[in-house]
Amino acid sequence: GDSVTQMEGPVTLSEEAFLTINCTYTATGYPSLFWYVQYPGEGLQLLLKATKADDKGSNKGFEATYRKETTSFHLEKGSVQVSDSAVYFCALTSFGNEKLTFGTGTRLTIIP
């Protein structure tokens, strides 16, 4: 079945540091890939997505590239801010299956 493996947290970085959160997946066919973010006290929000190999999703300075050869979708940001502190979830949907399969989430804390 489909599965998503995420970098375990928590992750603590200083402001303006470079961020990478690793995500790899197992799926049948060619899945669509997503990053969701959950800020404190709020619901899950879609951060970015990519629907085919080599696509790059981007939003709010975050980027992730769909790498079919390594079955990965790592999240990156060049310079993090305190406001980026949240829990980040990698997720996928397989073709013909609208169910989102989530990773376990990575808690990110940015310190000033």
Added chain:
Amino acid sequence: EAGVVQSPRYKIIEKKQPVAFWCNPISGHNTLYWYRQNLGQGPELLIRYENEEAVDDSQLPKDRFSAERLKGVDSTLKIQPAELGDSAVYLCASSLARDSPLHFGNGTRLTVT
């Protein structure tokens, strides 16, 4: 636009008691989802509705869980009787169509004592 609204925000009950959660999706969103998120885990799908029809309930523990979506708008999720292992955050989400992004509510945090 107003987001997905869930209530209550928190619920504490004793085991063997019933509990119900309510969800109001974004207006016009035909697809509605209920997810359960255990502590330290990602959300897992319980049930998906297309309008008023449950099209995927394979992960719903049907011995104690039930759900309905009357008139294809609001939805309720019920647990009867609740067990200690049901303690989790229950998330509702909606989307405009099958392949559209999901919009999540803030969830209901259930604690069963």
